[in-house]
Amino acid sequence: MHDDHQTTTLGALLTNDLVGITRGRFFPLPARAQAMEKGCGWVPANLGLTPFDEIAADNPWGCTGDLRLRPDPQTKFLSCRLGDGAFSGMLCDITTLEGLPWYGCGRSFLKAALDDLKNEFGLIMQATFEMEFQITGTQWDSAPAFSIQAMRRADGFLRALTDALTDIGNAPEIVLPEYGVDQFEMAFPPRPALEAADKAILTREVVREAARLHGHRATFTPKLHPDSVGNGLHIHFSFLDSTNLQPVTYDPSAPGGVSTLCGQFVAGILEHMHALMIFCAPTAVSYLRLLPHHWSSAYASFGALNREAALRICPMAPGVNPEKAFNIEFRPTDGTSSPYWALGALVRAGLEGLRQKRSTPSLLSGDPDALSETQRSEMGITRLPASLTEALAAFLDDVTVKNWFDPTLVDGIRTAKICEIERVADCDPAELCRKYARIY
Incomplete structure (x- = not known):
């Protein structure tokens, strides 16, 4: 009997914030590989996080606004020599919904x-x-x-x-x-x-x-x-x-x-x-x-x-x-x-x-x-x-x-x-x- 089972791993879409913490979204692979390459949503107020995951009450972004994590295919990485699962994903630019660089994206800066x-x-x-x-x-x-x-x-x-x-x-x-x-x-x-x-x-x-x-x-x-x-x-x-x-x-x-x-x-x-x-x-x-x-x-x-x-x-x-x-x-x-x-x-x-x-x-x-x-x-x-x-x-x-x-x-x-x-x-x-x- 043929086994078509594929091991599921998680792929990461990542960005690095003002306090050097790498944050992102994670997708089951290979099922969501195509969706992952298109990017995903992100939130402006995430940039206001302190290292202690607090957001100042008077931060300028509040609860409004939407952005995209747009992966750069040239940054695709995969390491299969870290335990039982692959460490994989891509680094992203943060863009507006129109696809323009966002002023709060360190990579774009x-x-x-x-x-x-x-x-x-x-x-x-x-x-x-x-x-x-x-x-x-x-x-x-x-x-x-x-x-x-x-x-x-x-x-x-x-x-x-x-x-x-x-x-x-x-x-x-x-x-x-x-x-x-x-x-x-x-x-x-x-x-x-x-x-x-x-x-x-x-x-x-x-x-x-x-x-x-x-x-x-x-x-x-x-x-x-x-x-x-x-x-x-x-x-x-x-x-x-x-x-x-x-x-x-x-x-x-x-x-x-x-x-x-x-x-x-x-x-x-x-x-x-x-x-x-x-x-x-x-x-x-x-x-x-x-x-x-x-x-x-x-x-x-x-x-x-x-x-x-x-x-x-x-x-x-x-x-x-x-x-x-x-x-x-x-x-x-x-x-x-x-x-x-x-x-x-x-x-x-x-x-x-x-x-x-x-x-x-x-x-x-x-x-x-x-x-x-x-x-x-x-x-x-x-x-x-x-x-x-x-x-x-x-x-x-x-x-x-x-x-x-x-x-x-x-x-x-x-x-x-x-x-x-x-x-x-x-x-x-x-x-x-x-x-x-x-x-x-």
């Missing part, structure tokens, strides 16, 4: 910024996201940081994770046990910036799923404990000329090897970095990580091979072609951010520097916190916001940055952040860490 970069300056951004995360719920013995023991005790989980990431087209270049307790870091090859953001979003979900299937829990929270090592989401970027696809980030005759165009781009980021924190460090717990002497960049600064600089020129291996390997790392971003909104905001800020033909900033050597206030002032080095309240104020005070967004979205960000700030106002640092670790 990034795409538009990259289009402006290409059309105005002939630049194509290459990017990658370097991820740090921690594993909890293990029975592992203690092991020294960076050691073979630390790697081998997690061997089963890490091999399954690498297989699953390979399935979705994002095999890591390197996986290592990091300095923190049960902390790991993954680095990935550079690729076109939109694709890099897509892969970063999927990778976080694959890491969580692989950990769960091994009886653990993965967290990307910026701080697991107040006194622990932080987890960052470092963004690396470089540029190609859109005409001949040749690298244009490096200039051996310029200070630090930074080309004029790259220097202008970096200057724009530094000019608006305080306001950018609302996208790059978007939660209250983010600011327990952005402290002096934590190698996480507490100051808006530019340095070469300097892990206390918010933007740094990355080292290159001997013998490589510097034109191809040269890249800049942005360090303040953490795993509570959306790769779409964070990278899109960096591109928008960089565009401002390019349009104004800003000079390449001076290179910082050493720890900016060791400098006097006068020295920092002379170099244009400023302390980044020390709380989500300060970050929100910086965003609302920066007219240039606010003008990148629809006024309704600005109001939605404001109301959501105030709601989040009020929710955790009475938490001590330990409780703050526990609350966010449960979510991220």
Whole structure:
């Protein structure tokens, strides 16, 4: 007797919101495959959710409005090496019912910024996201940081994770046990910036799923404990000329090897970095990580091979072609951010520097916190916001940055952040860490 039974799996249509949480709709496959490819409904007020799934009573969207999740077939993913079921689906743009990009879609925001970069300056951004995360719920013995023991005790989980990431087209270049307790870091090859953001979003979900299937829990929270090592989401970027696809980030005759165009781009980021924190460090717990002497960049600064600089020129291996390997790392971003909104905001800020033909900033050597206030002032080095309240104020005070967004979205960000700030106002640092670790 012939058995025509097909195993049902769930396919996901996904988007990533302002606080870096991937949400979506799910369809039984293969029965609903065709319907899934057409997209599905979505709700504007979803963008107003805090990490605690609260919507501010005074959010600008309320109960009205309808949108669509419109899948991009180029983002289709499938991994069959995660337990008994396939992990499959597509990433989506959020559109109006007429099919136009919605102002609250982070993916569309990034795409538009990259289009402006290409059309105005002939630049194509290459990017990658370097991820740090921690594993909890293990029975592992203690092991020294960076050691073979630390790697081998997690061997089963890490091999399954690498297989699953390979399935979705994002095999890591390197996986290592990091300095923190049960902390790991993954680095990935550079690729076109939109694709890099897509892969970063999927990778976080694959890491969580692989950990769960091994009886653990993965967290990307910026701080697991107040006194622990932080987890960052470092963004690396470089540029190609859109005409001949040749690298244009490096200039051996310029200070630090930074080309004029790259220097202008970096200057724009530094000019608006305080306001950018609302996208790059978007939660209250983010600011327990952005402290002096934590190698996480507490100051808006530019340095070469300097892990206390918010933007740094990355080292290159001997013998490589510097034109191809040269890249800049942005360090303040953490795993509570959306790769779409964070990278899109960096591109928008960089565009401002390019349009104004800003000079390449001076290179910082050493720890900016060791400098006097006068020295920092002379170099244009400023302390980044020390709380989500300060970050929100910086965003609302920066007219240039606010003008990148629809006024309704600005109001939605404001109301959501105030709601989040009020929710955790009475938490001590330990409780703050526990609350966010449960979510991220």
